[in-house]
Amino acid sequence: MSDDDLIVVCMPVADMLHPVAGAIVQHCEQCGTAVWLAPSSVRVIDRATVLATLRCVPCAVAQMRAAQARGESLECLGLLPEQLDEVKRALDR
Ligand SMILES: [Zn+2]
DSSP states (O other), rough: OTTTTTEEEOBBBOOSOOOOOOEEEEEEEETTTTTEOOEEEEEHHHHHHSOOOEEEHHHHHHHHHHHHHHOOOOOOOOOOOHHHHHHHHHOOO
């Protein structure tokens, strides 16, 4: 994994009983936990020009804290517009 890699943070299936429409089950590449991968995240991964890896929320938080402890800077993209639309549609259901 390099500094430019894309980490896609996914909600564990056990913690999210009602995922957004079209979400598929994948696995955290760190610990193997079953996670939801939303259609918008699939599109982000498809468009990415860097290696994308899936992380459950606990593994992503641990990885971010470890990087901060090493003094490394991390760029967090937050919710992309199409991901926000996806969440809005899920809340309207
Ligand atoms: Zn994990």
